[in-house]
Amino acid sequence: MFCNFINKPKLKMLRVMLSLLLAVSYITTFSSCTTTYRYFEFPESMGQVTVSEITKIELKDGTMIDCKEKMIKFETGADSASYIVLESDTVGKDYQTYRSEKRIAEKDIYKIYMERSEINGTKTAIFVTGIVIVTALLAFIIGFATSKHSLNLRLGG
Numbered sequence: 001m002f003c004n005f006i007n008k009p010k011l012k013m014l015r016v017m018l019s020l021l022l023a024v025s026y027i028t029t030f031s032s033c034t035t036t037y038r039y040f041e042f043p044e045s046m047g048q049v050t051v052s053e054i055t056k057i058e059l060k061d062g063t064m065i066d067c068k069e070k071m072i073k074f075e076t077g078a079d080s081a082s083y084i085v086l087e088s089d090t091v092g093k094d095y096q097t098y099r100s101e102k103r104i105a106e107k108d109i110y111k112i113y114m115e116r117s118e119i120n121g122t123k124t125a126i127f128v129t130g131i132v133i134v135t136a137l138l139a140f141i142i143g144f145a146t147s148k149h150s151l152n153l154r155l156g157g
Helices: 002-006 009-030 043-048 121-145 148-155
Strands: 032-041 055-059 064-066 071-076 082-091 097-105 109-119
Touching: 002 121, 043 109
Parallel strands: none
Antiparallel strands: 032 109, 055 064, 055 109, 071 082, 082 097
16 A cells, blocks of 8 residues: 555655665765774773773783783782783684683783774764755755656746
């Protein structure tokens, strides 16, 4: 019933505008305004660090440890020292999953590299709304310029 209603010749302009609106909405969904900040922290501020933002750890001896695809957690040892524990899963030749764990003492860490992404919803909403309005106006102008009514006016009919 809805298909019969929307396929009427009188509603051609509505179908065109709806299609354009859906296409623009789909495109802008994947290109939203996201800002990524890269920064580093020193081990003294390890308590304020969010584990999901850690990308690399640089040790005092210059070794860089990549933390992507690893479970990270903070622990305090029996000696009251702070540690970062890196857990990773590997699949062996026999298709068994093996978990490895590496403990890094806070005193051995030089820098903790971080990465944070923020989505700016207000800018994205304004941008998408502007694109939709401009697209709708262009579709309306093109539709009006090519309609039978405007052709009859130009031909004097």
